[in-house]
Amino acid sequence: xxxxxxxxxxxxxxxxxFSEQKTIYGGKHIARGDVIFVFASENEGGSxxxxxxxxxxxxxxxxxxxxxxxxxxxxxxxRRTALARRRLGRSEFRLFSDWNDGRPETELNFxxxxxxxxxxxxxxDEAVAFLRGFF
Numbered sequence: 001x002x003x004x005x006x007x008x009x010x011x012x013x014x015x016x017x018f019s020e021q022k023t024i025y026g027g028k029h030i031a032r033g034d035v036i037f038v039f040a041s042e043n044e045g046g047s048x049x050x051x052x053x054x055x056x057x058x059x060x061x062x063x064x065x066x067x068x069x070x071x072x073x074x075x076x077x078x079r080r081t082a083l084a085r086r087r088l089g090r091s092e093f094r095l096f097s098d099w100n101d102g103r104p105e106t107e108l109n110f111x112x113x114x115x116x117x118x119x120x121x122x123x124x125d126e127a128v129a130f131l132r133g134f135f
Contacts, residue, residue, distance in 0.1 A: 001035045001128045002027060002055075003108070004076075006118040008040035011050045014080050018120075020061045020073045025111055026122035028072040030058050036078055037131050039089070041118050048089020049134055053078040074120060082135040104130035 006018050016038060023030070030036070034055045040046025061073040093109035104127040111121045123131075 001037075001123055001125075002030050002120055003037040003039060003112065003123050003127075003131070004118075004120045005039040005041050005112045007044035008038065008046055008050060011040055011046070012083070015056070015077060016051075016053070016080065017075075017077045019075045021076070022117060022119045023072045023074055024119050024121045027120035028060065028074060029122065030055060030074055030076060030120055032056060032058055034058075035128070036076075036120075037123070037128075038078065038080075039112060042090050043116055043118075046089075048087060048092070049084045049131065051080045051084060052082045052131070052135055053080045076120070084134045086134050088131075088134055 006021060032055055036053050036055055038051040039048050040050045056077045056079050058074055058076045061075060063070050090113050093113050096103060096105040096109045099110055107124060107127050
């Protein structure tokens with residue numbers, strides 16, 4: 001399962017499209033049919049976790065010629081399956097910064113909020129179970 005932090009222009013939309021998103025921690029393996037949790041990036045005016053959904057298409061972006069080291073990028077579309085009922089964003093994750101405590105909250109903070117960039121990441125079963133509690 002996966003999560004994405006990205007700019008979301010309409011948090012209530014039935015579907016989302018994300019073009020050429022950076023990937024980390026196995027995010028490049030996202031595929032059609034995968035479950036995804038959508039975080040609206042606070043850097044672009046979002047509020048954190050807004051929805052869960054199913055990936056309806058995923059396509060790897062081609063690498064740019066002449067650049068030796070590139071982060072894999074993927075374009076995806078998703079169909080929303082649920083809206084978050086409670087807030088979960090940067091301020092809620094701030095308490096979880098002991099990177100070795102093994103908590104799902106810490107995993108999500110580490111992967112999505114330690115750096116400001118938007119991205120897609122594979123998340124653990126424990127993180128999935130934690131996020132499901134918000135729907």
